[in-house]
Amino acid sequence: MNKEDAARRLKELREIINEHNYYYHVLDSPRISDAQFDLLMRELIELEIAYPDLVTPDSPSRRVGGKPASSFHEVNHSVPMLSLENVFSEGELRDFFQRCKKVTGGGEINWVGEPKIDGLAVSLYYEKGVFKRGATRGDGYTGEDITHNLVTVWSLPLRLKEEITAEVRGEVFISRDDFIKLNERRIEHGLSLFATPRNAAAGSLRQLDPKVAAERPLDIFVYALIQLSGYKDIKTQWEALFFLKEMGFKVNPLAVMLSGLEQCLQYCRDVDAKRQELPYEIDGVVLKVNDFSLQQKLGFTSRAPRWAVAFKFSSEEVETVIRDIEVNVGRTGAITPVAVLQPVLLAGSVVKRASLHNEDVLKEKEAMIGDRIIVHKAGDVIPEVVEVLKEKREGLEQPFTMPRSCPSCRRAVRRLPGEAVLRCLNPACPAQVVERIIHFSSRGGMDIAGLGQQLAQQLYETGLAKDVGDLYSLRYEDLAGLGRMGDKSARNLLQALEKSKANPLHKLLYALGIRFVGERVARILSAHFMSLHRIAAASEEELLAVEEIGPKIADAVTEFFSRPETKLIIEKLERAGVNFFEEERGAKSLEGKVFVLTGALESLTRQEAVERIEALGGKVAGSVGVKTDYIVAGANPGSKLKKALQMGTAVLSEEELLEILQK
Numbered sequence: 001m002n003k004e005d006a007a008r009r010l011k012e013l014r015e016i017i018n019e020h021n022y023y024y025h026v027l028d029s030p031r032i033s034d035a036q037f038d039l040l041m042r043e044l045i046e047l048e049i050a051y052p053d054l055v056t057p058d059s060p061s062r063r064v065g066g067k068p069a070s071s072f073h074e075v076n077h078s079v080p081m082l083s084l085e086n087v088f089s090e091g092e093l094r095d096f097f098q099r100c101k102k103v104t105g106g107g108e109i110n111w112v113g114e115p116k117i118d119g120l121a122v123s124l125y126y127e128k129g130v131f132k133r134g135a136t137r138g139d140g141y142t143g144e145d146i147t148h149n150l151v152t153v154w155s156l157p158l159r160l161k162e163e164i165t166a167e168v169r170g171e172v173f174i175s176r177d178d179f180i181k182l183n184e185r186r187i188e189h190g191l192s193l194f195a196t197p198r199n200a201a202a203g204s205l206r207q208l209d210p211k212v213a214a215e216r217p218l219d220i221f222v223y224a225l226i227q228l229s230g231y232k233d234i235k236t237q238w239e240a241l242f243f244l245k246e247m248g249f250k251v252n253p254l255a256v257m258l259s260g261l262e263q264c265l266q267y268c269r270d271v272d273a274k275r276q277e278l279p280y281e282i283d284g285v286v287l288k289v290n291d292f293s294l295q296q297k298l299g300f301t302s303r304a305p306r307w308a309v310a311f312k313f314s315s316e317e318v319e320t321v322i323r324d325i326e327v328n329v330g331r332t333g334a335i336t337p338v339a340v341l342q343p344v345l346l347a348g349s350v351v352k353r354a355s356l357h358n359e360d361v362l363k364e365k366e367a368m369i370g371d372r373i374i375v376h377k378a379g380d381v382i383p384e385v386v387e388v389l390k391e392k393r394e395g396l397e398q399p400f401t402m403p404r405s406c407p408s409c410r411r412a413v414r415r416l417p418g419e420a421v422l423r424c425l426n427p428a429c430p431a432q433v434v435e436r437i438i439h440f441s442s443r444g445g446m447d448i449a450g451l452g453q454q455l456a457q458q459l460y461e462t463g464l465a466k467d468v469g470d471l472y473s474l475r476y477e478d479l480a481g482l483g484r485m486g487d488k489s490a491r492n493l494l495q496a497l498e499k500s501k502a503n504p505l506h507k508l509l510y511a512l513g514i515r516f517v518g519e520r521v522a523r524i525l526s527a528h529f530m531s532l533h534r535i536a537a538a539s540e541e542e543l544l545a546v547e548e549i550g551p552k553i554a555d556a557v558t559e560f561f562s563r564p565e566t567k568l569i570i571e572k573l574e575r576a577g578v579n580f581f582e583e584e585r586g587a588k589s590l591e592g593k594v595f596v597l598t599g600a601l602e603s604l605t606r607q608e609a610v611e612r613i614e615a616l617g618g619k620v621a622g623s624v625g626v627k628t629d630y631i632v633a634g635a636n637p638g639s640k641l642k643k644a645l646q647m648g649t650a651v652l653s654e655e656e657l658l659e660i661l662q663k
């Protein structure tokens with residue numbers, strides 16, 4: 001084949017492939033088999049290898065991932081990418097509508113309702129019909145160029161049906177099924193799991209190497225037309241959605257036109273009811289004023305348009321089955337029943353277990369193995385059994401009774417007076433020791449990266465760590481001999497252990513896992529006594545004299561330090577050179593300042609943010625009040641932000657917070 005023929009065939013192939021890609025990924029109705037499609041792709045790629053200068057920007061070969069980018073370039077958004085105002089109830093939506101009507105002058109407003117996809121907002125720029133550039137939201141004004149990863153999203157058109165020049169916006173996401181499959185593949189390859197579809201999508205878009213993004217099942221819905229030059233006049237959101245669809249974009253099929261509050265409310269209820277059946281995760285409904293001229297009249301606040309609102313759904317509940325009930329032995333010996341579930345995707349993550357708390361709760365709920373149940377996430381984090389669907393029983397369910405002996409060490413378990421939990425009172429119980437090692441290494445504790453459940457178990461079983469004191473005598477040879485531990489992981493672990501020796505006293509005290517000594521109490525005791533030996537030597541009276549320390553804590557602390565095994569552990573820690581002291585509090589830059597956090601932060605976990613604010617002497621409160629100095633608003637902030645805005649509290653972005661913390 002000569003070059004001319006190759007050019008002709010390549011043009012043909014690009015058109016055919018893009019066409020079939022559109023049928024498959026946008027319309028969801030393929031016209032040829034996967035094998036036929038692969039054949040066309042292979043022909044295209046082989047021809048492009050033979051004639052590299054014939055590769056065009058709209059070539060489908062880009063889907064499989066091209067060269068890695070060296071860094072992310074900044075992109076200034078032509079129009080800022082703002083957030084949305086959230087409402088959480090029908091009443092709040094009513095208020096929002098009233099405010100709109102005040103500006104628009106009474107008449108019924110037409111709206112467009114769309115599901116609020118729980119993914120990542122992106123901005124896409126097309127020149128003469130060809131995809132040129134795509135960027136993340138960033139801080140709303142400047143985002144990152146992620147073109148190299150976006151071209152791997154099969155449902156994103158590389159060439160539009162008309163040669164328009166336009167900027168559009170949409171949401172990149174991963175469907176529920178694809179997310180579960182993705183994580184299953186990761187298990188097979190021994191990789192860490194993604195917590196949520198949204199995290200997986202975010203992580204994929206943030207890669208420098210597009211080959212990684214190409215392996216992730218990314219998808220996109222486009223919902224906004226931002227700029228369009230030299231084409232036709234589009235006057236409403238509804239026309240815009242129609243036009244976007246005509247141009248070849250994937251537009252959400254559940255978008256509808258609505259008139260007035262009642263229809264909008266009904267739409268919110270309808271979509272909420274359908275939520276579970278949707279193939280992707282949504283966290284609410286977005287309502288947008290249809291008329292662009294009315295949108296203009298309503299305008300913007302500094303954060304969000306006044307012509308749109310997000311109606312957020314309340315915490316998700318799903319139905320599943322109790323496959324089994326297991327008992328868990330905690331680090332304090334508490335024996336808790338745990339329901340092993342048929343895995344389900346719930347509020348962004350796969351849930352496989354849900355706590356049944358204790359014997360009393362188990363009895364009260366009358367949960368049996370095989371029962372159908374409803375689960376939700378308490379405080380949106382911990383999976384919990386809400387209800388047992390007794391009417392769905394078929395007679396094959398099996399009752400469960402709590403064991404009389406510890407499932408780990410087989411000693412008899414006891415229920416202490418005034419407690420609802422059963423306890424294993426054997427401090428040498430293997431399950432407890434393993435749990436104590438895990439707790440010792442946890443983030444809030446000594447923060448030893450790489451020491452999780454599996455390794456703790458291995459260390460205990462091989463006799464390398466009989467208590468937390470032994471961790472610091474681990475040698476490279478010991479670790480390298482363990483199954484699944486590579487050279488690099490062994491070195492990393494030793495390094496993490498070494499680093500942890502310098503932790504301040506409060507982290508060590510918390511890590512020791514004394515009953516009733518959480519992170520807060522650990523800080524109070526450390527700040528008061530300043531050294532571990534002084535805490536260990538403190539009498540009940542001395543402990544009780546400390547503000548906020550009551551008899552329960554004082555008793556637990558003295559009892560813990562009087563145990564012979566505690567004394568042994570402390571000796572081992574001291575010999576290893578673990579720091580036993582709290583630093584003097586210097587003049588701290590955030591002394592006396594009260595922060596409230598809302599929404600998701602990107603570069604810090606919530607706990608890290610709290611730690612860093614507190615390290616500078618600041619305080620983090622749970623709710624906004626008159627004493628709040630700053631509210632830090634992450635992505636999708638909650639109702640706290642609304643309250644703060646009403647109260648005139650200073651609002652910080654994540655970037656601004658980081659800047660303050662750097663000082």
Ligand code: IVH
Pocket residue numbers: 081082083084114115116117118119120121137171223224286305308310636
């Ligand atoms: S409109 C200024 N429509 O929600 C208008 N946003 O909380 C803002 N989102 O950053 C965007 N689905 O990431 C719009 N159908 C939809 C949406 C949607 C999801 C996200 C988007 C935005 C965030 C705002």
